[in-house]
Amino acid sequence: MPEIDEKTMVEIEAAAFRTLRDHLMNKRPDVQNIDMMNLAGFCRNCLSRWVQEAAGERGIEMSKEEARELFYGMPYDDWKAQSQTEASPEQQAAFEKAFAENVGKELKE
Template sequence: MDDATRTELEAAAFRTLQKHLMEKRTDVQNIDLMNLAGFCRNCLSRWMQEAAAERGIEMGKEEARELFYGMPYGDWKAQQPEANDSQKEAFKTAFEENVGKG
């Protein structure tokens, strides 16, 4: 398989993941994803931002989030239920282990 085809397949898989998270599994909160898988929708948007930066494309955090979420992040977040205390506690560990103290 050539690199262009591999890149197209990877992009298609990413779009499918994005659609799955944004349309089919809106019930799964970011905190749940982070606690179980070590990444969430915000991580995916950050990875898009980092990929843009590697290519010399300026993209801010909010722009990357809006690109991933398909709406302003604040609009998405307003639709989500508040995390409970056990989710928040687990998140502290998951975030530190997977994202860092930054």
């Protein structure tokens, strides 16, 4: 692996994150969060939560809704109305299991 200084590595990782966000928001908005969670153990909401947690670790207070708006580029409810479909009972059951396994607690929303 090439020698990469810490600042450059952070820039590379940030660029990769921005590419992932762009891919999920612009190239594949059809992929439902519930399907991502059921298959991969994370979704767009997880990514926004990780943004919120990273901000908090740096002393920046950010609410869940603020983090979601930052990630989604709009209020979450607007994105949800525009892009989300109703989950089937099978998807919801799989989601509850995936959420518990990957987030580590019962679903509260």
